Amino acid sequence: MAARTLYEKIWDAHVVREEPGQPTLIYIDRHLIHEGTSPQAFAGLKAAGRKVRRPELTFAAMDHSVSTKNRLLPVLDADARGQFEALERNCAETGVHLFDMNSKNQGIVHVIGPELGITQPGQTIVCGDSHTSTHGAFGALAFGIGTSEIEHVLATQCLTQFKSKTMKVEITGKRPHGVTAKDIILAVIGKIGIAGGNGHVFEYTGEAVRGLSMEGRMTMCNMSIEGGARAGMVAPDETTFKYMEGRPFVPRGREFQAAVDFWQTLPSDTGAVYDDTLTLHARDLAPMVTWGTNPGMVTQVSDRVPDPASFSDPVDREAATRALVYMDLKPGTAMEDISLDRVFIGSCTNSRLEDLRAAAKVVEGRHVAKSLKQALVVPGSRVVKAEAEAEGLDKVFVAAGFEWRDAGCSMCIGMNDDVLLSGERSASTSNRNFEGRQGKGGRTHLVSPVMAAAAAIEGHFVDIRKWNNVDGVE
Amino acid sequence: MEPFIKHTGVVAPLDRVNVDTDQMVPKQFLKLQTRQGYGRVLFYDWRYLPGEKPNPEFVLNAPRYKGASVIVARANFGCGSSREHAPWAILDYGFRAILAPSYADIFYNNCFKNGILPVTLSNEQIDELFARTEKREGYRVTVDLEHQVVTDDQGLRYSFEVDPFRRDCLLKGLDDIGLTLVHEPRISSFEAKYLKHPAMYEAVDVKHHSDSPQSARHN
Numbered sequence: 001m002a003a004r005t006l007y008e009k010i011w012d013a014h015v016v017r018e019e020p021g022q023p024t025l026i027y028i029d030r031h032l033i034h035e036g037t038s039p040q041a042f043a044g045l046k047a048a049g050r051k052v053r054r055p056e057l058t059f060a061a062m063d064h065s066v067s068t069k070n071r072l073l074p075v076l077d078a079d080a081r082g083q084f085e086a087l088e089r090n091c092a093e094t095g096v097h098l099f100d101m102n103s104k105n106q107g108i109v110h111v112i113g114p115e116l117g118i119t120q121p122g123q124t125i126v127c128g129d130s131h132t133s134t135h136g137a138f139g140a141l142a143f144g145i146g147t148s149e150i151e152h153v154l155a156t157q158c159l160t161q162f163k164s165k166t167m168k169v170e171i172t173g174k175r176p177h178g179v180t181a182k183d184i185i186l187a188v189i190g191k192i193g194i195a196g197g198n199g200h201v202f203e204y205t206g207e208a209v210r211g212l213s214m215e216g217r218m219t220m221c222n223m224s225i226e227g228g229a230r231a232g233m234v235a236p237d238e239t240t241f242k243y244m245e246g247r248p249f250v251p252r253g254r255e256f257q258a259a260v261d262f263w264q265t266l267p268s269d270t271g272a273v274y275d276d277t278l279t280l281h282a283r284d285l286a287p288m289v290t291w292g293t294n295p296g297m298v299t300q301v302s303d304r305v306p307d308p309a310s311f312s313d314p315v316d317r318e319a320a321t322r323a324l325v326y327m328d329l330k331p332g333t334a335m336e337d338i339s340l341d342r343v344f345i346g347s348c349t350n351s352r353l354e355d356l357r358a359a360a361k362v363v364e365g366r367h368v369a370k371s372l373k374q375a376l377v378v379p380g381s382r383v384v385k386a387e388a389e390a391e392g393l394d395k396v397f398v399a400a401g402f403e404w405r406d407a408g409c410s411m412c413i414g415m416n417d418d419v420l421l422s423g424e425r426s427a428s429t430s431n432r433n434f435e436g437r438q439g440k441g442g443r444t445h446l447v448s449p450v451m452a453a454a455a456a457i458e459g460h461f462v463d464i465r466k467w468n469n470v471d472g473v474e
Numbered sequence: 475m476e477p478f479i480k481h482t483g484v485v486a487p488l489d490r491v492n493v494d495t496d497q498m499v500p501k502q503f504l505k506l507q508t509r510q511g512y513g514r515v516l517f518y519d520w521r522y523l524p525g526e527k528p529n530p531e532f533v534l535n536a537p538r539y540k541g542a543s544v545i546v547a548r549a550n551f552g553c554g555s556s557r558e559h560a561p562w563a564i565l566d567y568g569f570r571a572i573l574a575p576s577y578a579d580i581f582y583n584n585c586f587k588n589g590i591l592p593v594t595l596s597n598e599q600i601d602e603l604f605a606r607t608e609k610r611e612g613y614r615v616t617v618d619l620e621h622q623v624v625t626d627d628q629g630l631r632y633s634f635e636v637d638p639f640r641r642d643c644l645l646k647g648l649d650d651i652g653l654t655l656v657h658e659p660r661i662s663s664f665e666a667k668y669l670k671h672p673a674m675y676e677a678v679d680v681k682h683h684s685d686s687p688q689s690a691r692h693n
Contacts, residue, residue, distance in 0.1 A: 021639065025654060027668065036557075037557060083505055129556060130556040130580060145556060149583075152654065157665075194550065228578065294553075318491075436496065437496055440500070
């Protein structure tokens with residue numbers, strides 16, 4: 001058989017029906033749902049008199065609109081409450097397992113899937129959420145779908161899909177001090193632009209990627225969609241297997257060994273051909289900060305806000321001009337001179353234990369700047385929260401002036417009451433800096449957890465590489 | 475789903491690159507449970523000033539584009555979030571077709587599930603459509619899916635490519651799920667073989683992995 005990529009191997013193993021000139025019917029191993037995009041799918045199913053075909057393969061969580069304050073208080077937002085109740089009802093009626101807002105395992109669907117071992121190498125995983133690409137870190141084919149497709153998966157456990165192109169994204173060499181997985185993926189997006197990956201699945205390779213923990217790989221894969229790719233993947237290796245072993249939904253003993261044997265067959269074959277290749281050298285990378293209104297509008301922290309006149313393409317120039325007006329930034333301003341109103345550490349991109357540990361090391365023994373209105377830490381799941389508390393990280397954050405919250409999507413999307421007010425500026429470890437993303441009129445700068453933590457201390461961006469006494473840089 | 479065969483309508487220009495789905499339907503409207511009624515909130519933050527007063531600066535609020543049913547847009551239209559609320563809002567507002575140089579993958583796919591035709595044209599063709607839209611009030615085009623061509627009454631004629639399967643589904647307004655369920659025997663036989671895969675399914679047993687506090691490993 002010809003040499004195949006990781007993507008092709010997973011695709012081939014899931015083909016249910018293939019006919020020339022038609023999209024392929026592929027089988028879906030894991031289906032994750034949340035309160036935001038699933039109610040219409042269940043309603044559609046019911047209206048058509050259809051059943052959930054394999055309820056045990058769908059897992060539900062409440063994450064988008066949950067309060068990160070006191071979960072035991074009534075939900076005052078009637079629309080959000082309606083969605084929570086609908087999810088509860090839909091799961092109860094169909095037999096789908098639900099991690100509700102009071103579950104000990106509740107959290108952002110892209111944090112709990114891997115954490116509980118629901119996510120496994122070689123699987124096809126879908127969810128009505130574009131950041132489903134996160135799960136590709138395990139060597140799974142994972143991508144976001146719309147509500148019509150959620151309904152399709154519920155009814156058939158399959159999806160009709162067109163095969164994507166593949167892009168090998170190679171990061172050579174070792175990461176320099178202060179450069180995290182977040183900085184690598186922001187640099188990739190800055191290089192190819194936010195549409196650079198359209199029609200493609202990324203496979204991240206190279207020494208710098210191999211050297212990342214599962215958390216770091218998840219951060220990279222999470223933001224594949226921000227580069228236009230529906231999915232991003234990393235071939236499973238010892239780091240993956242070690243992470244998997246002992247998690248609740250992962251097989252044990254002999255079955256685990258059989259699983260590892262299978263997982264070891266997944267990496268792309270030598271000589272496998274990709275449609276495109278991008279190579280970045282880790283030594284050229286630096287901590288990144290976005291300056292505009294999409295994740296591709298990004299630069300190194302030591303750099304300055306670009307002048308729109310420097311863009312050769314008139315469309316890009318116009319977009320940069322608009323972005324700077326929205327962001328209220330002047331060309332030539334040093335990134336380190338940008339002052340902040342709020343800092344958010346959280347989201348499916350950067351809210352895992354490793355992220356919180358790194359941020360805590362930066363803030364330990366320091367205090368957030370007086371000029372800051374709020375500094376927020378929102379663990380990605382209640383398991384992360386419990387583990388962080390067991391290590392005393394909550395105390396470190398609180399002593400430094402941060403608020404320590406319960407798990408959820410929170411200020412990444414602002415569907416609960418964690419929002420930016422109009423005109424406010426944030427340093428955020430989330431994934432999107434679109435206009436109004438964190439609150440209407442809010443201005444978002446995307447950064448890594450250590451960069452967000454340092455920015456909270458100083459009240460403006462700082463180059464974390466200058467903080468030599470901080471070893472919390474992964 | 476309403477079939478799309480041929481549609482003639484007034485063109486509205488949205489001259490911005492990378493229009494993301496957060497702009498099409500901001501987050502506060504993602505808490506509803508319906509597929510209808512999002513037309514009112516389409517491009518909410520751009521379209522309205524405080525108090526839901528129409529923002530005169532926003533192009534769709536211009537009287538000349540009232541009743542428009544075709545959007546001409548720029549590259550990477552519909553990027554970002556997978557929210558299907560975006561095409562629901564576009565459809566509910568009254569748009570049936572989009573003309574742009576490129577689309578984000580998930581949004582593109584979602585359009586076809588909702589009877590909206592996203593037409594891909596070259597940058598030059600899109601530039602020309604913007605020019606014609608601006609030049610003549612009430613400028614209309616006909617988007618003909620059957621013959622895969624966009625035309626106007628001034629001799630413009632742009633042919634376009636679309637996947638034959640997607641075209642067929644849209645022309646007939648077919649229900650995707652119904653189409654897949656025709657292949658039920660194939661799904662069942664696939665499952666019968668696949669479920670024996672040692673690495674895939676033994677792990678899933680919710681009964682044995684109850685929602686206990688220590689269910690994730692400490693590391």
